Amino acid sequence: MDPHLRDLRYFVAVAEELSFTKAATERLFISQPALSRQIRRLETSMRATLFERDRRTVRLTTAGEVLLAQARPLLAQWDEARRAVAEAATTRDTTLRVGFQTRIGRGLIPGVTARMAELLPGWKLAFRQVPWGDAGVGLDGSDVDVAIAWLPLPDTGRLSWRVVATEERWVALPANHRLAGRHAVTLTDLADEAFIALPAAAGPARRFWLAADERQTAxxxxxxxxxxxxxxxxVASGLGVALLAAGNAEIYRRDDVVCRPVAGLSAGELAVAWRTNDDRQAIRVFVDACFRCLCEPSRP
Known part of the structure; x- marks a missing residue:
């Protein structure tokens, strides 16, 4: 059987003190007979005599010197590993990982960060962009703790959400598109256009951002x-057009794309989502901060 790290610590203590009694009472806080038994077991396990002992002295054997040279860095590496793991665990425990699929903007992050600092000092926000193909915006796995997401999300019962903003749906067009000069367009105007779609794995969000339930033809x-x-x-390459939220038209502004309102379409809803069974205080504070930032009127 391989020796335990505890056995190596006992061995190093004796090797450095060259005294079983001193190592036991001053460094390890165990009885001297118990320490002697552990060292004998270690020697049996290693199939080598590690110490030469008599009534007055303790000396390392050649095998003991070799083991000491190996044991010190091994124990140091293990101690460093434990520190690193503890630090990582502490950081994770005070870090809220936020998933998103489109840029958040809207002044949300500065407002939420300030609120978190006020109510949960020491907590940090870490942001993870999640591809459209992840219908749960990272929440179905362990990638994120909360998400800023456009509805609809899969209604499986595993996720909960709160709407924090409602925005019109616009359309993104190539800058030279025939409709680019209009102030607004209709879904009928777009009936024959090719669309850039979310992947099928995006679930109900794919149909929503194609306005599939509000058009006459597929x-x-x-x-x-x-x-x-x-x-x-x-869109900029002229492959097709795409629906987007009004706020994202400004956030993603670029010279080769023109965005226009689509009259008559139902609005998009921006929500903060979390796992239904995650009742941590940090989740509640984050959700409330998002709502306060976008939904409550600012105070003078």
Whole structure:
């Protein structure tokens, strides 16, 4: 059987003190007979005599010197590993990982960060971009703790959410598109357009951002995009058009894409989502901070 790290610590203590009694009482706080038994077991396990003993002295054997040279860095590495793991655990315990699929903007993050600092000092926010193909915005796994997400999300009961903003749906068009000069368009105007779609794995969000339930004919799909950045690149390249939230039209502003309101479409809802069974205080504070930031009127 391999020796335990405890046995190596006992061995190093004796080797450095060259006294079983001193190592036992001053460093290890165990009885001297118990320490002697542990060292004998270690020697049996190693199949080597590690100490030469008589009534007055203790000396390392050649085998003991070799083991000491190996044991010190081994124990140091283990201590460093324990410190690193403890630090990582502490950091994780005070870090809220926030998933998102489109840029958050809207002044939300500064407001929420300030609120978190006020109510949960020492906590930090870490942000993770999640591809469109992850319908749960990272919450179905362990990637994130909360998410800023556009509804609809899969209604499985595993996720809960609170709406924090409602925005019109607009359309992103190539800058040279025939409709780019309009102040607004209708879904009928877009009926024959090819659309940039979310992947099928996006679930109900794919249908919503194609307005599939509000058009007379099925949408024509030009290509799929995994991220918002891919969507805008596809639009700019002339591959198709894409629906987006009004606020994102400003956040993703670029010269080669024009965004216009789509009259008559139902609005999009931005929500903060979390796992239904996660009742940590940090989750509640974050959700409340998002709501306060976007939904409550600012005080003079």
């Amino acid at each position: 949408p024509r799909i030009a290509t799929e995009a995994e991220t918002a950045e891919e969507t805008f690149e596809a």
